[in-house]
Amino acid sequence: MSDLPAAVLLDMDGLLVDTEPLWTIAEHEAAARLGREFTPEMKQAMIGHGIDTAVPIMLEMLGAPAAEEPATAEFLLRRSAELFREPGAIIPQPGAPELLGVLTAAGVPTALVSSSFRSLVDPVVALLGARHFTVTVAGDEVERRKPHPDPYLAATRLLGVDPAACVVLEDSLTGAAAGVAAGCVTVLVPSMPIPAGQDLPPVQARVANLHEVDLALLAGLVRRSDAT
Incomplete structure (x- = not known):
């Protein structure tokens, strides 16, 4: 595609x-x-x-x-x-394994970008499969964490890509603000109810869960961003 x-x-x-x-x-x-x-x-x-x-x-x-x-x-x-590190403690979110599989099969470079420290990132990468991530960035590997753009900019530098040509997927308003600040196309996938009246970062899309994220949606967001 x-x-x-x-x-x-x-x-x-x-x-x-x-x-x-x-x-x-x-x-x-x-x-x-x-x-x-x-x-x-x-x-x-x-x-x-x-x-x-x-x-x-x-x-x-x-x-x-x-x-x-x-x-x-x-x-x-x-x-x-x-x-x-307790056995079975980490549970993938609905749609996460499927989305990672689709991205890997399509050859789309990926980055796991977390505010959590490396000691917490590594068990998750091991559970989900290191093959699904081109690079990973942990919170103790950047000077400023989310909502600052530093983690996402660090990932784009490691990948050698233009932030504006990347899509960020985030579940929190803080993380979404980081994606927007980095200049990336940003999609909000809330994991918790957002309080009424809460100001939202100017994300390009909001979806209910990762099952709604597919290659067609990602391609459409990139095209829309290129046209603006």
Whole structure:
């Protein structure tokens, strides 16, 4: 099929794999260590952020001292890594294996681009199949994490492609903002309900799940972007 993207850049947590329940366990435990309770509102605020920006948000909403940031970040990373490595803990999102298979078969270069650290990315890559990813970028391998464009720009540099010719698939508003800021065609695939009245990044498309993403959609988005 002509007009396919130069590359497809995929988020990890929430988009390709359902790891948010694992993160939530660690977040509840981190809040409990501070004598406080983790809430759904905190979860919504932290979705899509890297550990360096998520922990300050969490501590502020908990009413906990900022001085707790290093210990809380260390606990979340260590505990999440433990949970990620439990057999059967990481579950692919519906449509993720099929989409990766289609992209691989079509020869479309791909990048897994995550705010999670390498210690958490590697178990996911092993589960989904390293053959499906041309390159991977972890959150501890860039200077600034999402919502900054750095992770996606790092992926396009590794692939040697123009960001404007790439499609980003993201499940969070924070991640989608990073894709837009990088100059990529960006598709939002929400993994959690978006609060009413929430401002959305100017993405090119929004779909319900990865089953709706196919080569025809990707080619159409690239053509539309080229025409504007």
